[in-house]
Amino acid sequence: MDRAILENKVNPIVPYTSWRRPPGPLNVWKVVDGYKNGEPTKFKIQEIPSDRFEEVLDHMCDYYLADEPQFECMKARDDPLLVYDQRLLWRLFLKQGISIGMFTDNSNGEKSIIVGVNILLVETKDDKAVFAKFRQNYLSPRGSQMDAVLWPLFQEANVKSKLKEHKYLTSAGLSVLPSFRGQSFGGKMLDVREDICRNYGINLSANCFSSDASIKLAERSGYGVLLERDYEKILNNQNQIAFPNCRSKTFKFMFKRFI
Numbered sequence: 001m002d003r004a005i006l007e008n009k010v011n012p013i014v015p016y017t018s019w020r021r022p023p024g025p026l027n028v029w030k031v032v033d034g035y036k037n038g039e040p041t042k043f044k045i046q047e048i049p050s051d052r053f054e055e056v057l058d059h060m061c062d063y064y065l066a067d068e069p070q071f072e073c074m075k076a077r078d079d080p081l082l083v084y085d086q087r088l089l090w091r092l093f094l095k096q097g098i099s100i101g102m103f104t105d106n107s108n109g110e111k112s113i114i115v116g117v118n119i120l121l122v123e124t125k126d127d128k129a130v131f132a133k134f135r136q137n138y139l140s141p142r143g144s145q146m147d148a149v150l151w152p153l154f155q156e157a158n159v160k161s162k163l164k165e166h167k168y169l170t171s172a173g174l175s176v177l178p179s180f181r182g183q184s185f186g187g188k189m190l191d192v193r194e195d196i197c198r199n200y201g202i203n204l205s206a207n208c209f210s211s212d213a214s215i216k217l218a219e220r221s222g223y224g225v226l227l228e229r230d231y232e233k234i235l236n237n238q239n240q241i242a243f244p245n246c247r248s249k250t251f252k253f254m255f256k257r258f259i
């Protein structure tokens with residue numbers, strides 16, 4: 001089923017999570033140097049304006065769902081229901097207003113290009129019901145299958161109680177446009193989480209890093225490991241490898257404190 005038809009058909013109301021970004025102008029966290037078509041260029045890492053949310057969702061569906069190892073194994077990009085479920089979840093995250101994008105500098109007046117995205121959320125102990133409802137309402141059987149495999153690992157990682165924080169910054173996807181990969185832009189977006197946490201009074205950043213490249217960037221950014229599992233040891237309820245022929249070796253829950 002086509003994405004637009006699906007969205008019209010279901011037309012869900014996306015709820016709010018417990019934490020809200022305080023009102024105020026969007027923060028530009030960092031301006032960094034990189035290359036575009038071989039030319040040195042400046043890039044801004046900043047909070048995403050709401051009028052670019054749909055483009056950000058398109059980026060995530062087109063590139064993240066195609067290339068992130070778990071979604072790649074599930075052929076998520078070819079499953080309109082899974083695309084729909086995921087888009088809805090990301091909408092929930094975007095609504096908090098602290099997700100970041102990496103944009104080409106637009107001081108010449110041209111519309112900036114979205115070069116990278118990190119979908120972020122401040123999660124608290126009061127968000128259980130919102131996420132439980134989301135999980136119950138998955139439309140995609142493949143999405144539910146992934147959830148059944150990954151949810152117990154999230155429970156095992158148990159970030160809030162193991163790290164003794166009732167709220168923390170978490171992520172639902174780090175992505176760089178394929179033509180801009182190889183410049184560690186993902187690492188630069190990860191480093192910005194320190195500015196975000198210090199600005200909003202959050203002591204901890206923690207999430208699962210599902211690809212070898214993002215694990216390398218997280219290690220470089222000073223993240224420690226809370227839970228680690230090789231993909232070949234993650235089984236589904238039929239005792240089969242849940243993510244067969246996975247491009248990455250390991251899956252790690254990692255964290256960094258900012259106190």
Ligand SMILES: CC(C)(COP(=O)(O)OP(=O)(O)OC[C@H]1O[C@@H](n2cnc3c(N)ncnc32)[C@H](O)[C@@H]1OP(=O)(O)O)[C@@H](O)C(=O)NCCC(=O)NCCS
Nearest residue numbers: 067068175176181182183184185186209210211212213214
């Ligand atoms: C993860 C991602 C954001 C990183 O992009 P990036 O910042 O451009 O990263 P780079 O290509 O510069 O790679 C960073 C490092 O990882 C290494 N790397 C890249 N791919 C790798 C792989 N498959 N296995 C091991 N290391 C890898 C690079 O060599 C580089 O190390 P170096 O700096 O020592 O040379 C990007 O690959 C992406 O969007 N992937 C698809 C979505 C995804 O998997 N997101 C992560 C989920 S948590």
